[in-house]
Amino acid sequence: MPALVVVGAQWGDEGKGKIVHFLGRSADWVVRYQGGDNAGHTVVFDEQKYALHLIPSGILQTGVKNVIGDGVVVNPRAFVDEIKMLEKRRIKVRGRLFLSLAAHVILPYHVYLDTLREEGGRGIGTTKKGIGPCYEDKVARIGIRVADYLDAASLRVLVRQNLKVRAAELAKVKPLDEIEAEVFDGYEARRRFLARYAADTGLILDAARRKGARILLESAQGSMLDLDHGTYPFVTSSNPVAGGACVGAGVGPTTITGVMGVTKAYTTRVGLGPFPTEIEGAVARYLREVGKEYGVTTGRPRRIGWLDLPQLRAAIRMNGVTALTMTKLDTLSGVHPIKVCVGYKLGKKRMAQFPPARRAQLDVEPIYESFPGFSGDLMAARKFSDLPLGARRYALAVEKALGVPILIVSVGQSREQTIVRDTRRIWG
Numbered sequence: 001m002p003a004l005v006v007v008g009a010q011w012g013d014e015g016k017g018k019i020v021h022f023l024g025r026s027a028d029w030v031v032r033y034q035g036g037d038n039a040g041h042t043v044v045f046d047e048q049k050y051a052l053h054l055i056p057s058g059i060l061q062t063g064v065k066n067v068i069g070d071g072v073v074v075n076p077r078a079f080v081d082e083i084k085m086l087e088k089r090r091i092k093v094r095g096r097l098f099l100s101l102a103a104h105v106i107l108p109y110h111v112y113l114d115t116l117r118e119e120g121g122r123g124i125g126t127t128k129k130g131i132g133p134c135y136e137d138k139v140a141r142i143g144i145r146v147a148d149y150l151d152a153a154s155l156r157v158l159v160r161q162n163l164k165v166r167a168a169e170l171a172k173v174k175p176l177d178e179i180e181a182e183v184f185d186g187y188e189a190r191r192r193f194l195a196r197y198a199a200d201t202g203l204i205l206d207a208a209r210r211k212g213a214r215i216l217l218e219s220a221q222g223s224m225l226d227l228d229h230g231t232y233p234f235v236t237s238s239n240p241v242a243g244g245a246c247v248g249a250g251v252g253p254t255t256i257t258g259v260m261g262v263t264k265a266y267t268t269r270v271g272l273g274p275f276p277t278e279i280e281g282a283v284a285r286y287l288r289e290v291g292k293e294y295g296v297t298t299g300r301p302r303r304i305g306w307l308d309l310p311q312l313r314a315a316i317r318m319n320g321v322t323a324l325t326m327t328k329l330d331t332l333s334g335v336h337p338i339k340v341c342v343g344y345k346l347g348k349k350r351m352a353q354f355p356p357a358r359r360a361q362l363d364v365e366p367i368y369e370s371f372p373g374f375s376g377d378l379m380a381a382r383k384f385s386d387l388p389l390g391a392r393r394y395a396l397a398v399e400k401a402l403g404v405p406i407l408i409v410s411v412g413q414s415r416e417q418t419i420v421r422d423t424r425r426i427w428g
């Protein structure tokens with residue numbers, strides 16, 4: 001009964017959606033376990049492009065069932081809109097998607113609070129989707145869960161209590177009774193809609209597992225955005241790392257058989273915070289344009305940098321990564337030379353590890369090794385041996401330096417543009 005966690009090994013947008021959809025062919029269930037509609041997962045197949053924010057990428061794979069787990073924060077409006085978008089595009093969702101009764105809901109005041117903080121001088125460049133404030137309520141034990149949302153009478157009481165707790169901050173936005181009215185505007189239709197999907201997903205997954213189902217656990221964001229292990233405070237408010245999958249899906253650690261870390265062939269980051277290998281100038285602009293490096297959720301241009309081995313080693317360690325996928329190797333074509341960070345300098349000190357302290361994360365200077373670039377169109381490659389020699393050498397050198405096999409190499413957005421080097425080892 002294999003269960004594979006797919007995690008972002010960098011700062012998000014590594015291509016998790018594409019890889020989960022690709023691996024979904026051999027899965028029965030796909031589970032999102034943390035984050036909310038701050039995520040933007042792109043899936044391209046049959047010349048169609050889908051941008052998913054909340055619903056697992058397995059929804060686009062016929063025959064796969066999907067769960068939004070306990071650890072996810074769900075904006076009911078975003079949930080309804082995404083399902084309607086999928087149905088409009090003839091994707092059947094009913095009967096294939098289960099929403100945890102224990103997931104917390106994002107309400108309009110969470111979005112206001114997120115925006116207030118972002119614009120109040122101490123912003124970190126969030127997606128302004130209300131993610132942080134919703135998780136704050138959860139930890140403060142005043143959060144509202146899907147089960148509460150479905151119960152109109154208790155929802156009214158809980159919302160009033162929470163608005164009082166947040167009154168001082170929210171007074172800057174608009175009167176509390178107006179915010180309360182927004183929560184309940186169109187509520188009954190949304191309540192009925194959500195009720196069709198709500199379920200005890202822990203039980204459902206356990207039953208599936210006992211029957212031998214193959215489960216994929218889909219992370220949102222990336223390891224370096226992890227609340228505990230990332231570049232705090234420039235992080236998201238949940239745990240994208242593989243350990244978060246147990247908490248957020250309600251499965252025990254002994255269930256997990258493998259952890260697939262997804263990394264780009266270079267690095268990107270959206271939002272503020274440390275990024276040791278960030279570059280500006282012609283190469284950055286080239287990679288941003290060729291790689292279409294703009295946020296799926298906010299449209300912001302992504303910051304660009306070289307691959308960072310100490311950063312990836314940290315991600316491998318904190319997730320227990322058993323195999324890697326390298327995406328966007330095609331995008332690096334035409335870049336000469338290609339640099340890879342092999343360590344850092346901090347003043348006179350040399351460091352081999354990603355530093356835990358905020359100041360050091362901002363101040364380290366990367367030490368680079370250069371690789372000759374490669375050219376040509378990689379997008380038609382279907383076997384590793386189809387790749388130009390320079391591209392193979394680059395991937396193999398990274399694999400050797402990290403000590404974890406790169407089992408999948410991705411050379412384009414679509415499902416076909418995926419090279420699997422060894423199928424047998426993927427699920428652990």
Ligand code: GDP
Nearest residue numbers: 013014015016017040041042328410411412413
């Ligand atoms: P996610 O958040 O990790 O799912 O990644 P995003 O969807 O936000 O960003 C990754 C982008 O890269 C998407 O537009 C993908 O379609 C695209 N992509 C994924 N793998 C590849 C690849 O190997 N080559 C190219 N050119 N694009 C890719």
Ligand code: IMO
Nearest residue numbers: 012013038039040125126127220221236270271
């Ligand atoms: P996917 O799943 C990249 C970033 C935001 C900000 C920080 C906190 O597509 O990889 P939040 O709104 O979560 O409170 O913002 O995290 N961020 C992402 N960056 N990809 C994502 O998701 C992200 N989700 C959040 O830019 O820096």
Ligand code: MG
Nearest residue numbers: 013040041296
């Ligand atoms: Mg994304």
